[in-house]
């Protein structure tokens with residue numbers, strides 16, 4: 001008899017009660033001999049990235065059954081950051097990551113599940129599932145719901161591509177009429193799927209692919225496209241195969257910690273920097289590595305970001321390309337291929353397909369593959385039909401984008417920039433580091449000096465931006481918005497997008513211990529660590545202090561003397577328990593969020609929970 005993890009709850013006379021209950025869920029004696037595979041779904045009617053997942057869960061369970069396993073589905077919660085954004089709802093977004101990871105652990109361990117297939121999509125769900133898989137370490141595959149098609153609008157006979165960030169920007173643009181604003185709103189998010197740019201959801205789904213835990217195409221193949229159905233069917237078959245390999249043949253190589261090992265994390269980070277992924281990926285990769293007991297930290301990211309160029313430009317860094325265009329250019333394996341040709345990648349890694357990186361590149365890099373079916377898969381295109389139905393269209397581009405000189409993905413020689421898309425800065429303002437998306441800023445902003453305008457909450461900063469209190473040259477500081485201080489480390493898409501709407505995004509800098517949406521662009525520097533609530537120097541900055549940012553040197557400093565800094569610190573310390581607290585902030589913090597704040601660490605550790 002094969003000893004499955006689930007044998008504990010399916011075998012032995014003493015487990016008659018458990019079996020009785022399994023029977024009531026539809027299982028029989030034959031089923032008790034098979035592995036129980038959790039279909040960890042994240043269907044929700046609240047989120048376009050998840051709206052189409054209900055039927056997909058059923059499809060996956062059915063395929064698992066056909067392949068000799070028992071698929072048991074359960075759901076996780078899913079917060080839509082875009083809806084939670086701009087009000088206190090955003091406080092719940094990052095904490096939901098730990099809630100989801102814990103809820104998966106609870107379900108998997110309580111029912112002694114053998115393996116799982118994670119149907120993820122949006123911002124916190126993929127990271128949470130990644131954390132759970134590395135925490136529990138049973139055979140796991142990721143198949144995400146897929147990206148949304150980009151929106152299209154015709155203005156003055158010119159077709160313009162749109163996404164969520166355009167709608168937010170235009171909503172406060174006084175030069176745009178209500179009617180046009182409404183058209184943007186109606187057209188920007190046309191289909192089911194995760195928002196169409198290289199925002200957080202898509203960045204993370206690309207990274208599960210780069211880590212080796214998802215199939216090629218996972219990060220970029222559209223939710224509406226028929227070919228994505230094949231990813232789910234193949235994923236279901238694969239997870240049964242991996243489960244058997246592990247329990248019957250004792251093959252431990254297929255476990256998440258052995259696939260997503262340190263070398264794989266380094267490769268994923270290289271992809272992230274090459275594609276200018278969401279800055280949130282840094283938080284999530286750090287947290288996931290910690291779950292897998294993998295020694296991978298900010299210093300590793302810093303080292304990688306110094307050598308990797310920017311090879312793939314996608315919204316919000318340009319409005320020319322969205323995920324559908326990244327796919328046409330070969331997706332994640334297109335980027336990996338270019339990184340490999342420049343000699344950057346670690347080769348000693350294997351993925352859920354059982355292939356080495358070299359073998360996978362040979363098969364899936366559009367510049368190398370001989371396979372017509374794989375080239376066809378990368379020609380999957382948007383249909384331009386507004387729908388919430390997955391797999392509902394089968395349109396294809398006539399050609400692939402294999403133009404590595406002028407296309408969406410570039411070779412090293414024709415890189416968008418030799419500077420990577422993400423950069424870590426250190427200095428007296430962020431002793432443990434902070435991060436920005438260099439992919440979305442022009443070189444003339446690489447050196448920026450200006451006076452600080454300090455706000456102790458996102459709300460106050462937004463108010464100042466919208467009421468003309470910010471002028472060109474200012475450095476906006478938004479503090480006490482870190483994981484502990486918020487609590488919950490809000491995403492600040494509204495202030496950064498409002499700066500864009502009033503034409504100040506290329507004339508100001510914004511620095512925060514909070515975080516940003518993947519849709520944020522401009523000189524937006526987040527994750528300042530230690531955060532203000534953890535006594536970071538950001539808590540000591542005053543209005544008018546000069547801030548010096550130098551991306552070439554990777555530094556960020558407030559230009560005050562050490563003596564002055566010490567003086568301010570001792571004044572803050574004297575306030576005792578009233579020190580390191582926001583001023584003029586009227587925010588209700590619920591008990592559950594307060595509890596979260598007691599354990600959460602600063603962003604440089606991935607905002608993981610630890611005893612503070």
Ligand SMILES: CC(C)(O)[C@@H](O)C(=O)O
Pocket residue numbers: 081082123164195199200201278280491516517518519
């Ligand atoms: C709503 C968005 C654009 O998805 C954002 O939450 C992100 O982080 O990318």
Ligand SMILES: [Mg+2]
Pocket residue numbers: 081123200491516517518
């Ligand atoms: Mg987000």
